[in-house]
Amino acid sequence: MSKLDSSIAVEIRRLAKKKNAVILSHNYQPGEVQNIADYLGDSLELSRQAAKTSADTIVFCGVHFMAETASILSPDKIVLIPDKKAGCPMANMISAERLHSLRAKHPKATVVSYVNSTAEVKAESDICCTSANAVRVVKSREEKDIIFVPDKYLAAYVAGFVEKEIIPWNGFCPTHVKILPEHVTRQKELHPEAEVIVHPECTPPVIELADEVLSTGGMCKHAKKSAFSEMIVGTEIGLLYRLRKENPKKKFYPASDKAICPNMKKISLDKILWALQDMKPEVKVPEEIRVQAKKALDRMLAVS
Ligand code: 13P
Ligand code: SF4
DSSP, X not given: XXXXXXXXXXXXXXHHHHTTEEEEEETTSXXXXXXXXXXXXXXXXXXXXXXXXOOSEEEEESXXXXXXXXXXXOTTSEEEOSOTTOOOTTGGGSOHHHHHHHHHHOTTOEEEEESSSOHHHHHTOSEEEOXXXXXXXXXXXXXXXXXXXXXXXXXXXXXXXXXXXXXXXXXOOTTGGGOOHHHHHHHHHHOTTOEEEXXXXXXXXHHHTOSEEOOHHHHHHHHHHOSOSEEEEESOTTHHHHHHHHOTTSEEEESOTTOOOTTGGGOOHHHHHHHHHHTOSBOOOOHHHHHHHHHHHHHHHHHO
16 A cells, blocks of 8 residues: 555544444455455445444445445435445446336236345335345245346346246346356366356356355355365456455456456545545435335345
8 A cells, every 4th residue: 555545544544433434345345445444345244234333424435326225224324425426337227117117017026126226226126135145035025926126147046046937127237247158267277276256247157157156245255264275256356355365375366357347446545535524425315215215125134
């Protein structure tokens, strides 16, 4: 870390303490952001932290839907996102209106929305899920027909584990689709002793090549206990910083170095400091939508 970065980091920590703010960071954040966070995790782990924190302010270092989820779960807290433009393109691939029409076509179906969705879409859903609990959440529903939005690849992955009719939406993650099966095959040729771990947002041909399919938090736990000392990692490359830091004796190779989420990289130490100094940009969900969306999130948290 440069001298300037370390003085910014010190000032961030000082201000966070003074303002009773907790800094949550997703596993894809730049290394210097991961390092100053109070908690680092996947979507499910960070939702849990946001729901139970006693801090007055949550600084969410991730993308917009994650900060929105924190605000839905903890409405009495101030939720700040250091860059308001850090959005998730997949979350914007479905609107509440479109989901409403889809539900009207399948009146017997239950709606499961991946947390990578807007508050309005969550408010139209029966239950949310994350990549860590999607199979468990779908299994928990009594209904046979499941509308699953917005990620068609996560939907396809879940369909392999349940005896249910999955009605997917045609959404996808633009970062994970950059990981191609030939990238994984090439890495396997280069590192024949390595275990292959991939995220369920990857396409089915990539998932076919994996030894383990896990959320980012699941990958971190798995890497510690796995007998393999080398791993090919099929997800956004930011995760490799944490994997390498926590497992210095193991080797991690990105399945594709093109798997970069530009939105996750919009957060920087400067922006975190400005957010704490100015107490903005704030993420707040209109109360009517929040109350409905919270029901879907609470049902998910009760399942997992
Ligand atoms: P995780 O919940 O597994 O961290 O995934 C979040 C995400 O945005 C993956 O692209
Ligand atoms: Fe959204 Fe994909 Fe970025 Fe995750 S990696 S935040 S799903 S665009």
